[in-house]
Amino acid sequence: MQQNDCKLCKYLGGSVRAINEVPRYVEENVGKVSFSEMTRQIIDILQAEGVTMTAQEIEVHFTKHTQTPKVVLGRILADLHDVMAVAKSEVVVTDEENHTSINPKALQSYLETVKNITAIYKMDGMKST
Ligand SMILES: [Zn+2]
Numbered sequence: 358m359q360q361n362d363c364k365l366c367k368y369l370g371g372s373v374r375a376i377n378e379v380p381r382y383v384e385e386n387v388g389k390v391s392f393s394e395m396t397r398q399i400i401d402i403l404q405a406e407g408v409t410m411t412a413q414e415i416e417v418h419f420t421k422h423t424q425t426p427k428v429v430l431g432r433i434l435a436d437l438h439d440v441m442a443v444a445k446s447e448v449v450v451t452d453e454e455n456h457t458s459i460n461p462k463a464l465q466s467y468l469e470t471v472k473n474i475t476a477i478y479k480m481d482g483m484k485s486t
Contacts, residue, residue: 360421360422363414363417363418363422364376364403364408364410364414365379365410365415365418365422366418366422368408373406373408374406375402375403375405375406375408376403376406376408378402379399379402379403380423380425382395382398382399382402383395383399383419383423383428384425384427384428387427387428387431388427388431388434388483391435392416392419392431392432392435393412396412396415396416396419397412399415400412400415419432420432425482426480426481426482426483427482427483430477430480430482430483433477434474434477434478437470437473437474437477438474440466440470441467441470441471441474444463444466444467444470445463445467447460447463448460448463448464448467
């Protein structure tokens with residue numbers, strides 16, 4: 358979907374109140390509400406004013422059209438949180454005899470991801486409003 362076919366881009370600033378409220382809603386909730394839940398709520402908000410969009414179209418809007426720091430960084434954070442969870446689950450290794458050891462590669466990935474997540478939270482664009 359091209360940007361000029363996207364209803365959230367095309368009709369922004371127009372007469373549909375719900376579309377004009379989406380950017381503010383997203384800015385206020387990014388980091389607090391998951392993108393999938395925001396998408397679900399946006400679908401309902403738009404539907405109430407007769408605008409039909411699919412979850413996939415809204416996903417494309419978030420990933421390809423929205424370039425505000427909070428949304429871009431919010432998406433990166435969500436991805437890094439997924440990476441962190443996988444890395445963390447592989448840090449402690451238990452063998453068949455129930456002996457535990459550390460997987461150094463997984464530990465390094467985990468710590469590296471934590472460092473990157475922490476750095477994003479310190480960025481000006483991520484400060485709470
Ligand atoms: Zn868009």
